[in-house]
Amino acid sequence: MLVHSCRSRENSLFHEELDELADQFPGLRTHRRFTGEQGRLDLSTSADIEALCPDWRRRAAYACGPAAFLDDAEALFDREADGGLRMERFSVDLAGGVAGAGGLVTFEGSDLEVEADGDVPLLEVAEEAGVDAPSGCRMGICHACLTPLRSGQVTDLRTGEVHGEPGDLVQTCVSAAAGPVGLSL
Ligand code: FES
Missing domain, CATH: 3.10.20.30 (Beta-grasp domain)
Structure with a gap:
């Protein structure tokens, strides 16, 4: 199951290629979320992911996206799914350490x-x-x-x-x- 979220169909990278892959491989399902129309995928609760992929708790999952989205995903998987989540982050929390003297x-x-x-x-x-x-x-x-x-x-x-x-x-x-x-x- 591949879920890709972006603002609009026009912003959707590899849209046609993903459709072709889904046609080619019956085991692949794709879901495109256009946030301009449907709002953002919300992972602060399991409702959205449950609707897309009811057995998500038993699957390995890979996620990439904005920091707040990944924070929600991490908390959700920790809370409900024995942590089978791998993430790619493009930002780092530099507030994690205690600032020194300069x-x-x-x-x-x-x-x-x-x-x-x-x-x-x-x-x-x-x-x-x-x-x-x-x-x-x-x-x-x-x-x-x-x-x-x-x-x-x-x-x-x-x-x-x-x-x-x-x-x-x-x-x-x-x-x-x-x-x-x-x-x-
Ligand atoms: S710029 Fe990549 S580790 Fe510092």
């Missing part, structure tokens, strides 16, 4: 110093300062932002862990200054 960030390669708050990712601090910093997902997954730490320590904004030794590679998108920090950028 401090003076030295971008050694750029010969720049900036005062940074303890809850602001070093990637943002670099960009604000006009420092050319590598990045990708901006949520701690791709590791494109890995940058050598020259001195000091950083706070992992997802967990609150303070860590770092000179020479370590730090993910600037999810790390903030925990006191004075030197980066190679």
Whole structure:
């Protein structure tokens, strides 16, 4: 069972291809939800998913979508279905960790110093300062932002862990200054 939700038929990616797949494979059912007409799929209760797929509790499930939708899905599966849910998230909760003290960030390669708050990712601090910093997902997954730490320590904004030794590679998108920090950028 594949459920795809988007605003309108015009916004529906791979609409015809999915229809073709459903024609080709009798075991595949598809359901398109156009939120402009039908409203959003609501997973804060089991009513919507129950109507679409009555035996959902016994199935493996894969979900991707906005954070609030995934939060509801996670809670629903935890509550009612022994957790058979796999999710792909495109955002990260940086409020999970306890923000540290912040401090003076030295971008050694750029010969720049900036005062940074303890809850602001070093990637943002670099960009604000006009420092050319590598990045990708901006949520701690791709590791494109890995940058050598020259001195000091950083706070992992997802967990609150303070860590770092000179020479370590730090993910600037999810790390903030925990006191004075030197980066190679
Ligand atoms: S930009 Fe992807 S992990 Fe930092």
